[in-house]
Amino acid sequence: MSKRIWLFLFTSLIFGTFMAPSFSSAQSIPVQSGKLTLRVPAKATLRMGASGSEVKELQARLKYIGFYQGKNDGRFNWKTHRALRSFQNQFRIKVDGVYGLKTKKVLRATTKGWAPGVENRIYRKGDQGGYVYELQGRLKYLGYYNGKLDGRFEWQTDRAVRDFQYRFGMKVDGRVGSRTKLKLWRATRGYSPTAKGKKAPKPSGMTQVTPMKNVPASNQGFSSQDIDLMAKAVTGEARGEPYEGQVAVAAVILNRLESNQFPDSPSSIIYEPLAFTAVADGQINRPPDPSCKRAVYDAVNGWDPSNGATYYFNPVTATSEWIWGRPQIKRIGKHIFMR
Structure with a gap:
């Protein structure tokens, strides 16, 4: 009998020793109104190098x-x-x-209207919904749309989109894809939906067909080093060209940045082998010309006189036969711009 008692006491001692930490930790969990409340740490912020x-x-x-x-x-x-x-x-x-x-x-x-897969959608005549309402508001803010904000993509909205595309040097098709969206958002930085009956503020001057009188020093997310490097590239490539041609050269760099066929940073685009003459002949190291730096700001704020070009060349000095085979868009000064 005594053996059984000693065995029971020994077993209880061991059991209590191993379970004590669990009981102790359980007491640290806050309980409110009979319900278990778990503290879940906030997710870490995302930055360069993250994935998932x-x-x-x-x-x-x-x-x-x-x-x-x-x-x-x-x-x-x-x-x-x-x-x-x-x-x-x-x-x-x-x-x-x-x-x-x-x-x-x-x-x-x-992006309340977003759902997986919706981001690739191209809006056009006949569509309706929240994004169309937003589109109408921004076009009205710029003065292109004068109809009701009803979220219906009908002929007035279609006409306004086409006018906007024409003024900003894009393909005029009335379709609102990623390129038109980006140009529109950049052009309406000061826009915000206003309460009914309140007058929307006038938009700030935005480059359309002619350069701005006072180009805003808005980097649009670029670092000051990016702006400076692009200005040096434009100086080496288009110094002495018409101002519109300088903006067009800057726009080509930005168009390459948006394309999946080119590197994904201004420096890697500019220093890509055989991409720019200014790098090959050392003019990239010259101080940026004030006019060329202003042209870069004009380009990053939405003006693209090249109409979406990703290449350009001087027909007098070009030696590559390949370059002549690219689809040509227009000529500005001494440069022909192409896709």
Whole structure:
């Protein structure tokens, strides 16, 4: 009998020793109104180098409103970083390229109509919904649309879109894809939906067919080093060209940046082997001309006199037969611009 008692006491002692930490830790869990409350730490912010489903959603939402032009691959690379900085600049958030709580809140509020796959949609005549309402508001803000804000993409909205595309040097087709979205968002930085009966503020001057009198020093998410390097490239490539031609050369750099066929940063585009004569002959090291720097600001703020060109050349000095085979768009000064 005594053996059984001693065995029971020994077993209880061992059991109590191993279970004590569990009881102790259980007491630290807060319980409210009989329910267990778990404290879940907030998710870390996203930045360059991150990857995964959250980055993929970030890319999709940025693409939905036209800021991101790349693939939704879930990799937070330079293109995603630049698109996020551009978004932050547009919405007056601290421009740091980090997807934190404030940026996430603003982006989600801006993309309420987003759903997986919707970001690739091209809006056109016959569509209706929240994005069309937003489109009409921004076109009205610029003075292109005079109809009702009803979210219906009918002939007045179609005409307004075509007028906007024409004025901003894009293909005039009445279709609102990523390129038109991005141009429109950039052109309406000061826009915000106003309450009924309140008059919307007048838009700030935006480059359309002619250069701005006072080009705003808005980097649109680019760093000051990016702006300076692009200005040096334009100086080396188009110094002495008409101002419109200088803006067009800057626009070619930006158009390459938006294309998946070229590198994904201004420096890698400019220093790509055989891409720019200014790099080969050392003119890239010259101080940027003030006119060329102003042209870069004009380009990043939406003016594209090249009409979407990704190449250009001087027919007098060109030696490559390949360049003549590209589809030509227009000639500005000594340069022919092509796709």
